[in-house]
Amino acid sequence: MTVIVNPEGAISPEAAPAGTTRATLRRNFWRGVWRVLRRKPSRMAGVVIVALFAVMGLAGPLLYPAQLPRDDNALYAPPSLAHPFGTDFEGTDVLALVVTGARYVLLTGLATAVITVALGTLIGLVAGFHRGRWDTLLMRLTDMNLAIPGLPLLLVLSTVWKFESPLEMGLVLGVLGWGGIARAVRSQTLSLRERGFIEAARGLGLPTRHIIGRELLPSMAPYIAMNMLIAVTGAVYAQVGLFFLGVLPFESNNWGVMLNLAVFNGGALTTPAALPYLLAPLIAILLLTLGIVLIVDAMDEIFNPRLREE
Amino acid sequence: MITGTGITKIFKQRGGVLGAREVPALRGVDFAIAKGGAVSFIGESGSGKTTLGRIVAGLETHDAGEIVIDGVPMSTLSHRRRQPYFRRIQLIHQDPYSALNPTRTIHQTLEAPLRLRARQTGRPRSWVDGRAAELLAMVGIDPGYVLPRYPHQLSGGMRQRVVIARALTMDPEVLVADEAVSMIDVSLRLGILALLKDLRERLGVGVLFITHDIATARYIGDDGELYVLYRGQVVERGATEKIIADPVHPYTQSLLSAIPVLHGLERPGAERVVPREMQREGEPDGGCLFARRCPFSTERCENEMPVLGRDGGPGQETEQEYACFHPKRRSVIPVGVGE
Amino acid sequence: MTAHTAARDMAARDMEAPGVAIRDLTVVYKTPAGELPAVRGVDLTLAPGTITGVVGESGSGKSTLALSLLNAVQPPGRIAAGSVEIDGLGDVLTLRGEDLRRARGRQVGYVFQAAQNSLNPLKTIGKQLLDLGRSHDVEDLRGLVRDAKDLLARMGMDGARVLDSYQHELSGGMRQRVGIMLALVLNAKVVVLDEPTTALDMITQATILRIIREVHEERALTTLVITHDVGAVAEVADSLAVMYGGRVVEHGPVTEVLGDAWHPYTQGLIRAIPRLSGDLSLARALPGRPPTLGTLPKQGCVFRERCERRMEVCETDEPMSVNRDGRTVACHATDRHLTLVKRKEFV
Numbered sequence: 001m002t003v004i005v006n007p008e009g010a011i012s013p014e015a016a017p018a019g020t021t022r023a024t025l026r027r028n029f030w031r032g033v034w035r036v037l038r039r040k041p042s043r044m045a046g047v048v049i050v051a052l053f054a055v056m057g058l059a060g061p062l063l064y065p066a067q068l069p070r071d072d073n074a075l076y077a078p079p080s081l082a083h084p085f086g087t088d089f090e091g092t093d094v095l096a097l098v099v100t101g102a103r104y105v106l107l108t109g110l111a112t113a114v115i116t117v118a119l120g121t122l123i124g125l126v127a128g129f130h131r132g133r134w135d136t137l138l139m140r141l142t143d144m145n146l147a148i149p150g151l152p153l154l155l156v157l158s159t160v161w162k163f164e165s166p167l168e169m170g171l172v173l174g175v176l177g178w179g180g181i182a183r184a185v186r187s188q189t190l191s192l193r194e195r196g197f198i199e200a201a202r203g204l205g206l207p208t209r210h211i212i213g214r215e216l217l218p219s220m221a222p223y224i225a226m227n228m229l230i231a232v233t234g235a236v237y238a239q240v241g242l243f244f245l246g247v248l249p250f251e252s253n254n255w256g257v258m259l260n261l262a263v264f265n266g267g268a269l270t271t272p273a274a275l276p277y278l279l280a281p282l283i284a285i286l287l288l289t290l291g292i293v294l295i296v297d298a299m300d301e302i303f304n305p306r307l308r309e310e
Numbered sequence: 311m312i313t314g315t316g317i318t319k320i321f322k323q324r325g326g327v328l329g330a331r332e333v334p335a336l337r338g339v340d341f342a343i344a345k346g347g348a349v350s351f352i353g354e355s356g357s358g359k360t361t362l363g364r365i366v367a368g369l370e371t372h373d374a375g376e377i378v379i380d381g382v383p384m385s386t387l388s389h390r391r392r393q394p395y396f397r398r399i400q401l402i403h404q405d406p407y408s409a410l411n412p413t414r415t416i417h418q419t420l421e422a423p424l425r426l427r428a429r430q431t432g433r434p435r436s437w438v439d440g441r442a443a444e445l446l447a448m449v450g451i452d453p454g455y456v457l458p459r460y461p462h463q464l465s466g467g468m469r470q471r472v473v474i475a476r477a478l479t480m481d482p483e484v485l486v487a488d489e490a491v492s493m494i495d496v497s498l499r500l501g502i503l504a505l506l507k508d509l510r511e512r513l514g515v516g517v518l519f520i521t522h523d524i525a526t527a528r529y530i531g532d533d534g535e536l537y538v539l540y541r542g543q544v545v546e547r548g549a550t551e552k553i554i555a556d557p558v559h560p561y562t563q564s565l566l567s568a569i570p571v572l573h574g575l576e577r578p579g580a581e582r583v584v585p586r587e588m589q590r591e592g593e594p595d596g597g598c599l600f601a602r603r604c605p606f607s608t609e610r611c612e613n614e615m616p617v618l619g620r621d622g623g624p625g626q627e628t629e630q631e632y633a634c635f636h637p638k639r640r641s642v643i644p645v646g647v648g649e
Numbered sequence: 650m651t652a653h654t655a656a657r658d659m660a661a662r663d664m665e666a667p668g669v670a671i672r673d674l675t676v677v678y679k680t681p682a683g684e685l686p687a688v689r690g691v692d693l694t695l696a697p698g699t700i701t702g703v704v705g706e707s708g709s710g711k712s713t714l715a716l717s718l719l720n721a722v723q724p725p726g727r728i729a730a731g732s733v734e735i736d737g738l739g740d741v742l743t744l745r746g747e748d749l750r751r752a753r754g755r756q757v758g759y760v761f762q763a764a765q766n767s768l769n770p771l772k773t774i775g776k777q778l779l780d781l782g783r784s785h786d787v788e789d790l791r792g793l794v795r796d797a798k799d800l801l802a803r804m805g806m807d808g809a810r811v812l813d814s815y816q817h818e819l820s821g822g823m824r825q826r827v828g829i830m831l832a833l834v835l836n837a838k839v840v841v842l843d844e845p846t847t848a849l850d851m852i853t854q855a856t857i858l859r860i861i862r863e864v865h866e867e868r869a870l871t872t873l874v875i876t877h878d879v880g881a882v883a884e885v886a887d888s889l890a891v892m893y894g895g896r897v898v899e900h901g902p903v904t905e906v907l908g909d910a911w912h913p914y915t916q917g918l919i920r921a922i923p924r925l926s927g928d929l930s931l932a933r934a935l936p937g938r939p940p941t942l943g944t945l946p947k948q949g950c951v952f953r954e955r956c957e958r959r960m961e962v963c964e965t966d967e968p969m970s971v972n973r974d975g976r977t978v979a980c981h982a983t984d985r986h987l988t989l990v991k992r993k994e995f996v
Binding site for chain 3: 354355465466467468495496497498499500501502503504522523524525526528529532554555564565566567568569570571572573574575576584585588643644645646647
């Protein structure tokens with residue numbers, strides 16, 4: 001075997017880099033992610049915030065006894081060293097409530113995001129790639145999904161379903177919310193499938209599974225990741241809102257329940273005493289959203305090899 | 311061996327008061343690509359050359375005519391049964407920037423088709439990596455340098471070589487190169503052309519070369535054949551060197567006359583032909599398609615359509631065909647100053 | 650021809666074409682690796698009334714050079730040093746705000762690459778023409794439309810029809826002519842054409858080049874054509890500047906540069922052009938590949954890695970531009986060669 005016709009690479013100043021195995025690629029990817037995140041302090045701040053909430057969701061309930069202690073002498077106590085955000089109507093520490101309530105909220109958000117993105121991406125990809133009959137069928141389905149009025153349906157559902165598990169809640173929110181992503185992914189697919197590399201893959205006879213999973217999907221990764229992160233915030237708002245409205249029966253402790261109790265039981269909108277009780281979950285939601293928004297900014301660079309490196 | 315007979319393609323254009331309008335992109339084109347041969351389709355945009363290339367590569371359907379690959383007429387096969395035949399005809403895209411997936415390394419890009427090929431031919435998986443390196447070396451780039459890299463880290467010329475290597479994974483019989491060098495830096499174009507020529511000689515791969523720049527067609531092999539397309543019709547056909555040196559059809563002459571003269575190195579040809587008008591969309595079809603723009607057209611040209619005919623008289627090594635009522639050889643190409 | 654255009658043509662003939670002098674121009678781009686020069690220390694004089702062609706490959710800095718003529722380099726780019734003196738206008742690089750906007754269009758016309766992205770797809774050509782007129786405070790808009798129609802007719806188009814058209818209704822060649830019309834309609838005397846024939850068919854390209862040449866002569870312009878296509882420049886230009894790695898490596902009358910190139914890059918480039926006649930075996934691609942901002946050598950000659958006449962001095966010293974017989978070249982090897990010739994003459 002000979003090297004022929006003026007090899008362009010011959011004068012390359014860089015030495016040949018190490019192997020091309022999956023492991024190397026993965027390692028390079030995570031190094032790139034780290035590089036991208038370090039590029040802006042805001043991104044690191046976002047990572048710290050989200051990591052904090054993740055720890056809260058994972059370990060929060062372990063930090064406190066199953067039954068949070070009540071202090072009957074300190075109902076609606078103002079913020080102090082012992083109770084940084086005061087106490088609630090039963091004298092329970094508000095911070096403890098926020099921390100232990102995070103798990104339900106975050107799990108719901110995560111479940112919702114995973115389901116919306118998985119369903120939306122799959123349906124959008126298949127519709128956009130196959131076009132024709134599949135496209136028509138799936139897009140009618142999507143239109144139907146988009147047309148479902150979510151809140152009334154949840155009201156009706158809540159009469160028969162208690163949503164005790166956050167995963168159940170996430171499932172319902174997810175199944176209701178994939179329509180937008182499906183439409184967006186479909187239009188992206190339609191434009192990507194005209195690109196040379198997709199046509200080349202088809203010309204080489206590569207299976208559809210490969211083309212959709214290995215060629216199309218990675219090109220849309222930043223887009224999908226952004227949608228997923230934003231879907232988490234959307235889901236958090238949605239369920240907190242539902243609990244706040246008192247639509248759902250609250251068996252467990254979570255942020256939406258806190259808001260509801262603060263406003264409707266504690267009169268936080270009229271008396272200052274319950275204000276910390278109201279503000280604490282609000283601040284938690286705000287911080288979580290902020291953290292996610294700060295990370296979303298990095299997605300483009302993380303999934304684009306060119307931007308990841310420089 | 312791949313032959314096409316009477317390949318016809320009609321595009322339906324929307325709009326207009328009368329609804330859909332039919333625009334013929336190809337009007338009964340005949341061609342043949344021998345094993346290891348070099349065939350060039352030359353023409354301007356709208357000549358149908360790209361459509362023809364895509365039809366040959368199996369990426370587009372045609373409305374009439376027959377494509378025969380290795381003696382098997384494609385129209386007799388189901389869509390599925392046709393695939394293995396068309397897989398042996400690979401298209402090299404014009405744009406090496408969009409032809410490679412930006413999110414995949416060159417290794418990944420070559421690995422997928424090679425795995426498929428290994429399955430098809432019953433080779434072990436271990437064959438794949440060695441073959442990838444072998445193919446890259448064959449197209450003249452250093453595998454160690456290129457394999458772990460992403461497309462954006464390579465120059466346009468290198469990318470086009472990778473695209474060619476990827477096409478070679480399927481052990482193709484024919485490479486369809488559609489304007490394969492038009493987006494490559496000038497100093498590197500000849501390298502790609504020389505590579506195509508080399509692949510013909512070493513692997514016996516046929517090349518179907520599609521371009522608007524006749525000069526590049528010379529460089530994929532001096533034994534090549536040239537088809538000049540105008541509005542979907544082959545107006546002149548013959549050996550590449552012969553057509554360039556002795557064009558007969560006024561359209562071929564116009565194309566050759568339009569190629570810039572390197573003043574200082576070359577003098578313009580003595581009888582350069584300039585069309586009377588620019589090309590317009592939606593021209594009527596009666597008579598010779600080039601008649602309205604042709605400086606030599608007569609009444610006959612307006613009313614009657616010439617068909618591709620032979621001129622294989624004595625003293626000519628190869629046959630030359632043209633569709634013109636008033637054929638005349640004219641010296642239109644630039645002449646070297648020193649000659 | 651109407652009386653109006655006749656009068657204007659008289660005026661045009663009376664008015665001298667302006668000269669343009671680019672001096673020591675350096676344009677840097679901000680990258681993660683610091684500020685890197687896309688154009689470095691370029692001296693280029695456009696003689697009044699001539700067409701200068703600038704030829705270069707990707708990364709040669711030719712488009713950046715063209716933008717500098719309008720002081721229109723966009724961030725992350727920045728003009729770090731130098732001057733662009735246009736007769737009757739002064740140093741363009743010192744112009745700011747309103748003055749600069751006025752100069753663009755009035756004094757310096759710019760024709761974008763194949764005029765494809767520069768036209769607004771949502772407005773007719775006529776509407777865009779009027780917008781252009783209003784933004785330059787043209788009082789006689791009727792006169793402007795008349796001039797535009799004359800120009801379009803001059804380029805073989807039906808002016809009234811074109812002005813009523815949207816961009817998508819025009820072919821590539823027609824768009825390019827519309828671009829030229831828009832660059833000239835305000836009577837700009839310096840015209841910059843960026844890749845005027847890229848993506849055009851051969852016959853259309855030949856037509857556009859002829860039109861550029863004719864309009865240039867009729868209106869007494871000073872024209873700069875930027876392209877990667879040596880052939881296009883050879884057809885249209887009087888003088889030819891060859892750029893490589895942000896430097897002008899050779900400049901001179903087009904027939905002399907093509908007929909007897911001095912710089913090894915110019916020689917290699919000419920050898921690499923596919924031609925219709927001549928020996929196929931003599932044609933060769935240049936080895937290596939064009940440099941990018943990141944791969945430009947920090948010192949020494951920018952072309953040395955691909956050069957077959959590389960010497961030791963090329964690694965360390967950047968060659969200076971040398972003037973001789975109205976031509977300039979920046980190359981150590983050629984430099985020595987020329988000096989030797991000169992010595993011989995003295996002996």
